[in-house]
Amino acid sequence: MARDTTALSRRDVLKASGAAGAAGLTGLAGCAGVGGGGDSEYPALGNYPVEGDEVVFGFNVPQSGSYSQEGADELRGYNLAVEHLNNGGGWVDNWDGLSGDGVLGKTVTAVEGDTATDPDTARQSASRMISRDNAIMITGGSSSGVAIAVQELCQEEKVQFQCCITHSNDTTGGSCVRYSFREMFNAYMTGQALAPVLAEEYGEDLNFYQLYADYSWGQTQQASMEQFFTEVGNWSQIESVPTPLGTSDYSSYLSDVPRDETDVLVLNHYGLDAANSLPQAIEAGLDQDMEIVVPLYNRLMAEAASDSIGGIFGTADWNWQLEDDASQSFVEFYREEHDRAPSYGARIAYTQTLQYAAAVERAETFYAPEVIRELEGHEYSGAGLGNETMRGCDHQAQRDVLVCQGVDPSEQTEDLLLNIVSQTSRDDLGYACDAGPAAECELGDYGDE
Amino acid sequence: MLLQSEIASILLNGLQQGAIYALLGIGLTIILGTMEFLNLAHGALYLVGAYTGLIVFQETALSNGLLYSSGITTLGFEGGFLAALFVVPIVGFGIGLLMERFVAEPFYDRPETDQLLVTFGLALIVEETVKNVIGGNTFQSIAPSTIFGVNVSQPISLPLVGLFPSWRLFIIGIAFLVIGLTYLVIERTDFGLVVQAGTHDSEMVRILGIPINRSYSLVFAVGAALAAFAGLIGASIQTVSPQIGTEQALVPAFLTIVVGGAGSVRGAIAGGLVLGVIISAMTQTYSQWAQIVLYLFVALMLIVKPEGLFGSAEVGE
Numbered sequence: 099m100a101r102d103t104t105a106l107s108r109r110d111v112l113k114a115s116g117a118a119g120a121a122g123l124t125g126l127a128g129c130a131g132v133g134g135g136g137d138s139e140y141p142a143l144g145n146y147p148v149e150g151d152e153v154v155f156g157f158n159v160p161q162s163g164s165y166s167q168e169g170a171d172e173l174r175g176y177n178l179a180v181e182h183l184n185n186g187g188g189w190v191d192n193w194d195g196l197s198g199d200g201v202l203g204k205t206v207t208a209v210e211g212d213t214a215t216d217p218d219t220a221r222q223s224a225s226r227m228i229s230r231d232n233a234i235m236i237t238g239g240s241s242s243g244v245a246i247a248v249q250e251l252c253q254e255e256k257v258q259f260q261c262c263i264t265h266s267n268d269t270t271g272g273s274c275v276r277y278s279f280r281e282m283f284n285a286y287m288t289g290q291a292l293a294p295v296l297a298e299e300y301g302e303d304l305n306f307y308q309l310y311a312d313y314s315w316g317q318t319q320q321a322s323m324e325q326f327f328t329e330v331g332n333w334s335q336i337e338s339v340p341t342p343l344g345t346s347d348y349s350s351y352l353s354d355v356p357r358d359e360t361d362v363l364v365l366n367h368y369g370l371d372a373a374n375s376l377p378q379a380i381e382a383g384l385d386q387d388m389e390i391v392v393p394l395y396n397r398l399m400a401e402a403a404s405d406s407i408g409g410i411f412g413t414a415d416w417n418w419q420l421e422d423d424a425s426q427s428f429v430e431f432y433r434e435e436h437d438r439a440p441s442y443g444a445r446i447a448y449t450q451t452l453q454y455a456a457a458v459e460r461a462e463t464f465y466a467p468e469v470i471r472e473l474e475g476h477e478y479s480g481a482g483l484g485n486e487t488m489r490g491c492d493h494q495a496q497r498d499v500l501v502c503q504g505v506d507p508s509e510q511t512e513d514l515l516l517n518i519v520s521q522t523s524r525d526d527l528g529y530a531c532d533a534g535p536a537a538e539c540e541l542g543d544y545g546d547e
Numbered sequence: 548m549l550l551q552s553e554i555a556s557i558l559l560n561g562l563q564q565g566a567i568y569a570l571l572g573i574g575l576t577i578i579l580g581t582m583e584f585l586n587l588a589h590g591a592l593y594l595v596g597a598y599t600g601l602i603v604f605q606e607t608a609l610s611n612g613l614l615y616s617s618g619i620t621t622l623g624f625e626g627g628f629l630a631a632l633f634v635v636p637i638v639g640f641g642i643g644l645l646m647e648r649f650v651a652e653p654f655y656d657r658p659e660t661d662q663l664l665v666t667f668g669l670a671l672i673v674e675e676t677v678k679n680v681i682g683g684n685t686f687q688s689i690a691p692s693t694i695f696g697v698n699v700s701q702p703i704s705l706p707l708v709g710l711f712p713s714w715r716l717f718i719i720g721i722a723f724l725v726i727g728l729t730y731l732v733i734e735r736t737d738f739g740l741v742v743q744a745g746t747h748d749s750e751m752v753r754i755l756g757i758p759i760n761r762s763y764s765l766v767f768a769v770g771a772a773l774a775a776f777a778g779l780i781g782a783s784i785q786t787v788s789p790q791i792g793t794e795q796a797l798v799p800a801f802l803t804i805v806v807g808g809a810g811s812v813r814g815a816i817a818g819g820l821v822l823g824v825i826i827s828a829m830t831q832t833y834s835q836w837a838q839i840v841l842y843l844f845v846a847l848m849l850i851v852k853p854e855g856l857f858g859s860a861e862v863g864e
Binding site for chain 1: 557560563564683684687688709711712714784785786791794827831834835
């Protein structure tokens with residue numbers, strides 16, 4: 099947990115300049131009833147200052163729509179984070195800065211919203227959390243379309259957003275904003291991690307055919323697959339076909355896949371969509387003529403398509419079988435509460451909430467520009483994936499990526515659906531700040547310039 | 548040869564999709580035609596059919612479920628789907644009777660907006676109840692690996708089309724069997740005569756001394772049974788989750804009767820097939836235009852032939 103010295107010096111400069119003097123009254127209001135917390139020296143911004151002895155986090159997750167099961171597990175992760183932030187336990191006891199007595203002495207309370215897996219609904223829900231509930235931080239989502247829409251709103255409103263499940267390159271690429279951070283990896287990294295494994299497994303100079311969900315995530319996902327399959331394995335793309343998000347019957351799309359020419363069929367679908375497209379591909383016998391790949395796994399898909407996932411390669415954010423201490427302790431306390439292993443959505447939700455809380459503690463204020471500076475360039479290692487850096491130039495975590503393979507149906511249990519094939523080191527992944535998706539990222543302002 | 552193969556594949560996929568639309572459309576159209584009752588809970592009946600099928604399928608499976616835990620482990624065949632084929636329409640029929648008596652009847656003489664509100668509310672209640680009782684989980688489709696001793700888990704090779712999932716061939720067959728039987732009942736029986744007469748002029752049927760209220764209940768129940776059956780078919784090829792009633796059934800059912808014509812069974816069959824083939828053709832050729840072309844086609848129908856392919860102009864006026 100290295101401290102960001104740049105941020106410290108900047109705060110000192112701010113203090114010295116007396117810039118916060120103009121906000122003396124609001125600062126006082128922020129202190130009332132909580133006995134300080136060192137949180138009175140900045141001007142009002144977004145929902146800062148936090149009044150009273152409680153601070154509100156907004157958990158904006160899909161409780162309906164294609165990704166609703168993801169949302170349910172995210173909420174479990176969020177609620178555990180709130181429980182541990184207020185009462186101790188879990189990773190709180192091992193993370194620097196966190197003490198288990200709330201955040202800056204204030205008790206954390208949560209409001210929950212339903213994004214319905216729809217960007218407009220998600221924005222409305224987040225907007226209500228900001229204006230009605232005075233949420234100091236919004237987090238959640240299980241769709242890149244949703245994450246991008248909400249993070250734009252949060253940038254406008256100067257309220258921090260912590261991404262949950264969002265895998266599009268655009269989230270921390272062309273659509274990145276200063277007020278949003280992403281712990282999850284992205285489609286570009288999936289391509290980097292998956293292509294060498296597939297080239298090794300299936301050979302080089304093959305032909306591949308892609309179907310992809312026709313929105314931000316699917317589009318960047320298919321572009322990254324095309325780039326890395328071509329570069330790494332010298333594979334050739336036959337065709338790449340968009341399918342609308344929420345398609346339930348893929349039979350017509352699958353009928354069109356040329357069986358004679360295709361060596362690998364790439365299904366860039368997620369959640370419920372993947373739970374339909376993969377079994378239907380196998381039902382049509384495509385697996386007899388070609389290899390099938392689902393680049394991004396999740397538990398909903400693995401469970402709902404469990405008869406079809408045996409041997410199918412893909413990547414995952416995290417897996418409960420990882421043996422490091424942080425992962426195992428997370429599995430343990432999640433299992434105590436919910437009697438089964440957590441999905442990666444629960445881990446991201448839990449981690450992103452703690453990351454924000456720890457940054458607030460380090461900054462000693464809820465004032466967003468200072469919290470953001472604490473997170474930028476922050477290095478951490480207690481989130482189950484080894485050493486990670488929350489990169490300052492695009493707010494994308496630089497971390498390891500797991501390549502997984504579906505477990506044969508005869509060997510599956512409720513928790514064991516995927517086997518970890520490899521953990522690709524972050525040193526072999528990623529891209530410079532002026533390359534890949536980051537080249538298109540302009541973060542925007544802090545709000546205190 | 549390539550073109551012929553493409554056309555054959557489009558037709559077969561369209562037939563399968565169209566069969567589900569037709570089942571939904573027939574149910575909706577006889578209720579709308581006979582009682583002039585707009586039933587937005589039709590998708591919820593599809594949902595009930597899918598979940599009933601799922602439960603029956605799971606509880607009668609050989610390796611687990613209710614029968615297994617009761618010691619019955621030697622049925623000797625994979626009976627789950629077969630049992631569901633009978634149980635689901637019966638459950639749908641029963642729910643249809645209850646719906647007609649307690650939801651539809653009090654609203655027959657009320658404005659259409661009231662009917663829309665009450666049935667839409669009912670659909671939401673059904674969806675939320677499923678979420679609360681069974682959970683928001685997504686379940687795998689419930690296609691069996693064998694039925695009547697025939698292996699349906701492997702695709703089979705068809706002339707022109709090439710490999711095609713054999714289970715889908717089976718459900719095309721069973722769906723059209725049910726559609727055909729429904730058509731015969733409506734065209735060739737006294738009950739069907741009353742339904743048809745009621746579609747044209749329910750007041751006249753009443754004046755003739757026919758107990759149309761009892762027929763109303765039956766019509767509603769048959770419509771509900773067909774929607775539930777469509778749900779079972781849907782559950783055998785796609786995942787089952789609480790949203791499917793609204794997302795997969797309601798809009799296609801209404802589009803089907805707009806194309807086919809309200810109140811016409813023949814129209815619902817034709818409408819379902821036309822829509823199925825349009826979607827299949829567009830998906831296979833210009834997939835991004837599929838939805839646009841579908842709605843353009845329906846809009847065009849409304850302009851050029853507002854009564855639909857087989858509808859009578861009076862229904863719904």
